[in-house]
Amino acid sequence: MNKESRLKASINQKLTETGERDRLKELLRAKLTECGWKDQMKAQCKEVIKEKGLEHVTVEDLVVEITPKGRALVPDSVKRDLLLRIRAFLTQHAS
């Protein structure tokens, strides 16, 4: 386990160092906006906010409510594309 976590840390470091993480993040954001995921999420946010009350809503509330939905709502094509890129990065840098 120790080994695995260390491996993970090294991979993360490489992702950040090469700038691949930022690139992937930007790509994901663009794709999600493009496919309407963002609008869907905003609608979800509205419901949450109305439920909690405009004044009392916190970031934690939002994150707890929104993140599972957000993960579920990501379109398959976007997900596949992203996984492909990550895998390519790993095979390239893990050797």
Add this chain to the structure above:
Amino acid sequence: MKMEEKPLSGPDNTRLEALVQDIYSELVEDACLGLCFEVHRAVKQGYFFLDETDQDSIKEFEIVDQPGVDIFGQVFNQWKNKECECPNCKRLIAASRFAPHLEKCLGMGRNSSRIANRRLASNNNISKSESDQEDNDDLNDNDWSYGAEKKSKKRRSDKNQNSPRRSKSLKHKNGELGTSISSDPYKPYNYNTGVSYESLGPNEVRLLLTTQCGVISEHTKKMCTRSHRCPQHTDDQRRAIRLYLLGPSALTLPDADVGGDCFDVPTDGQALLSRMQWEDSPDISPSDSASSKASTNHSDSRRPKKKKKSALSMNSGGGGVNLTGVGSSSFQSNISLSTKKKKPKTAAPLVPSIYDQLN
């Protein structure tokens, strides 16, 4: 490091796949977190619900998607046939023609100054060629025909569109003009307008003179269209012109009660284009008749035949004191040149005697 990377490089796909999934979910959560921050900030700043409206207004501003109607549900060409009332002449003009109409009606706008200049120029040409007629005939010929072409073109356009000013007198004139032009479009300018005026029936002339001042301007060669009280001309001038056109029988000057409404017009050259070629002066002097004679000489040189006729009719006209009778007969005969020639000649000798009677 090398030791740790070794197991990864091996075909341990499940571990690799787990790693990939981890990174992916991290990225997605990151995106969600970013969104949450964004939304939270918007809520606290108070602009998150700005684009929301209540149901009523949503219904009210719903986009309409029907044929023949724009997105607001209005008929989109409802303004097409709108008519506007011209503040100047009180007629209804189609909205699309309103601006061009105003330009002409008020004499303001883009083209009007150009038109006015052209008009001035042509008028100058006319008066000049009248004065030095005998000197250079050829040159004058060009001028005349040029003027005639211009005039006929203008008039045609005038008829097609809404001609700006259509007073009573003008209506007569347009009608007469139409016939005279179509019958003989290439007559010289001077000749042409003379005809059109003279070919008004005596009754029409009388009607015109009972409602308007009618004095013929020296510069524009047009009849004054103001009321009988117009300050520009004297009663003597008016009397003279009535004497001239109607004969002594119509000498009473109908006055006063017509007064108040002045037409503000006499500058409207195109409409009231020089009707006659003699000058206005209190009483028509021999020199005037001479000049009109000179002006007709020109057309005579083109049409020697008509000269005889004119001479004949002049004789017949000269005999009678009642000019209107003679006038009407010659009007109907429609021999424009003859009437034109006769008028000045017969009128000139008549005037002094009339004045004697008056005095």
